[in-house]
Amino acid sequence: MAAIALFVHADRPEALKLAAELIDRLEGDSHQICLPPEPAEAVGRSDLAHLEGCIGEKLDLAVSLGGDGSMLRAVTAVADDGVPVLGVNYGSLGYLTGIQPDTAPQAIEQFLAGDYVIEERIRLRCRLGNGTEVSVLNEAIVEKVDSGRTVNLAVHIDGEFFTSYAADGLIAATPTGSTAYSLSAGGPILAPTMHAVILTPVAPHTLFDRSLVLLPSSELVIEVLGDRSAAVAVDGRSLGELGDGGCLTVSVSDKPARLVTLGQRGFHQALKTSFGLSDR
Template sequence: MTKVRLGANNLQPVAAIALFVHADRPEALELAADLIDRLGADGHEICLPPSSAGAAGRADLARPDDRIGRELDLAVSLGGDGSMLRAVTAVADHGVPVLGVNYGSLGYLTAIQPQAALGAVARFLAGEYRIEERIRLRCHLGDGQVVSALNEAIVEKVDSGRTVNLAVHIDGEFFTSYAADGLIAATPTGSTAYSLSAGGPILAPTMHAVILTPVAPHMLFDRSLVLPPASELVVRVLGDRSAAVAVDGRELGRLEVGDSLTVTVSDKPARLVTLSRRGFHQALKSTFGLADR
């Protein structure tokens, strides 16, 4: 994907690079300014989404959200997993790889430490990297919205202290109805996010599967389901209470009684840049403080 033309040093190709910056982290903004200066000096084309450009004081580098993924070689996320999700949402449909620099706490998606960011970009430009593909969910709402999710899609209650009634169809057949605080449809990447907090299983992030996890179900059946990637899930609102819909932490609106959310696996995966051999098992051990025995 990198453009075949040489930069100012005549040693490495010139690339189009987008920076997605956590606007509330001054240290991330400082690193963004440094990357802009250094990469720009080598002739690379740098752009930022409008929100990042405004926070960084670089309105001259802003590119509209609906165009930022086009003709791009690399997206770099400077923040936590939330920033990484925003970067993936913006560029994954265009097949653009995403490199995550960690300014968060968990860092499941953002493996590079800030001090190694410039070197990581240089290694990418030199071809010293691997691409790890992660499945995404394609979510169809009743009002015609179609959005994608790297972690999960959630249908949940609106009123505190009251459950929501949800019917689930799998591949066109009715499975069961849930009285619960909500239902989570998660990817393997999202298995360590909200689904895990609700008691769901941990899946290796490169697996191809869909996890359906109920949140605080008021029924005997309270287990998660792990379904093949070809599955189609339809979650329909029953009873007399509406439900809220969120995708990767973004609230999308409400489903009224009779409305539904349809979830399938997208044919356009996320492409994450990997530079080290640190595996998922090592990340789990570090995050959960699991000692060697």
């Protein structure tokens, strides 16, 4: 018997329908199922809304039914406990969610039979001066608050001042996150299993506008300079604002995300599909 958590995009009826089918199937095989409260209520199984009780040693697998955003939420909930995550794609890009909905039951059975590979992805450990600390799979962003005005940000790498930027913001991204906001800001695409940290400026008012690819051992500090505040967001979640002298410290977490792969399309194929690249 396995303990399985389902993370479901509650606004996608087709994902909720599949979740209900999976619950019936898995419970019929005597597996323990739990969900976050909102999707548990949406599928009519509020009795399964006890997610916190089955994370950690009691949880064998987390299944995300949604897009990459749902996958990020699942990873955030379980990665610190080393729980593997299997992503079922109901989104558009699907960089993180390689399983198609019609093959989800078979994919879970394949995992439970031990026929799978774990792909580890680095996460970023992000700390604010007020003690707030989170780990993220994609990116941490420090960006302007006031529309039409840049924010001044100083960058320190491994305890040494590097340079300052007048920009719309700075993005610290993992290789997994290299295809997210960093890419749209002109950053490089890295293979997702690489170990590196990417620093990408957003609309910088400077001649130096290139991304930096840093060693995974690097500690990056982004400091706000002057009276223009900056907002901090990680994987799409707000962490608040920083004033003059406020800092975000970024380093690689010692607890990676563990993603389940079952021989589905590789990263390069996902890139080709997402960007409409043809074979030549």
